[in-house]
Amino acid sequence: GENVEQHPSTLSVQEGDSAVIKCTYSDSASNYFPWYKQELGKGPQLIIDIRSNVGEKKDQRIAVTLNKTAKHFSLHITETQPEDSAVYFCAASKADFGNEKLTFGTGTRLTIIP
Amino acid sequence: DARVTQTPRDKVTEMGQEVTMRCQPILGHNTVFWYRQTMMQGLELLAYFRNRAPLDDSGMPKDRFSAEMPDATLATLKIQPSEPRDSAVYFCASGTGRGEETQYFGPGTRLLVL
Numbered sequence: 384g385e386n387v388e389q390h391p392s393t394l395s396v397q398e399g400d401s402a403v404i405k406c407t408y409s410d411s412a413s414n415y416f417p418w419y420k421q422e423l424g425k426g427p428q429l430i431i432d433i434r435s436n437v438g439e440k441k442d443q444r445i446a447v448t449l450n451k452t453a454k455h456f457s458l459h460i461t462e463t464q465p466e467d468s469a470v471y472f473c474a475a476s477k478a479d480f481g482n483e484k485l486t487f488g489t490g491t492r493l494t495i496i497p
Numbered sequence: 498d499a500r501v502t503q504t505p506r507d508k509v510t511e512m513g514q515e516v517t518m519r520c521q522p523i524l525g526h527n528t529v530f531w532y533r534q535t536m537m538q539g540l541e542l543l544a545y546f547r548n549r550a551p552l553d554d555s556g557m558p559k560d561r562f563s564a565e566m567p568d569a570t571l572a573t574l575k576i577q578p579s580e581p582r583d584s585a586v587y588f589c590a591s592g593t594g595r596g597e598e599t600q601y602f603g604p605g606t607r608l609l610v611l
Contacts, residue, residue, distance in 0.1 A: 415598045426501075426588050426602030427540070472540065478598040483528065484553065485600065487540040 389488025415478035520589030
């Protein structure tokens with residue numbers, strides 16, 4: 384089955400600086416890669432996703448890049464703000480109809496230092 | 498604002514007792530997922546349903562766990578008998594199941610088995 388590794392497990396950055404979280408996956412058939420943000424006491428919330436026919440996607444301060452050859456994808460947060468502090472999870476799936484199972488990475492606890 | 502709802506939010510019980518967790522998926526979503534989150538194991542998929550039928554419950558301990566969808570607006574996860582190692586946060590998520598992969602998570606049920 385799919386295996387997703389995520390690094391680093393913890394990350395502290397100064398407010399205003401950029402943060403990068405990286406994930407690798409094992410199954411070359413995976414074609415859907417979402418990123419979730421989980422705040423304390425809440426469920427994970429989707430913040431951005433990318434499909435394997437796209438190399439990069441951006442939404443305001445958040446961007447995701449995908450390298451299918453190397454089987455890795457990354458989350459980039461620019462101009463970080465205190466409200467970006469949370470745990471971030473990457474995930475992968477073979478998003479064929481009837482097979483939406485997500486395999487999650489182990490999470491990155493991001494702390495923004497004011 | 499359509500959201501997945503879960504009850505109860507918190508549950509403390511004694512070992513051996515039955516625990517029932519409930520989830521109301523977003524109206525119109527026909528795919529429901531149950532996850533368990535612990536510090537040691539991260540986010541694990543326990544089971545998922547489409548149109549109320551179980552598609553995959555391979556992640557669920559069959560001897561004590563059971564998952565059902567009595568109707569399209571209610572999913573249940575039961576543990577009988579509960580054990581201290583079941584202590585975790587249990588999340589429900591729903592999706593449209595129409596070839597779209599996005600999963601929308603509920604706030605979770607925090608379970609503590611003493």
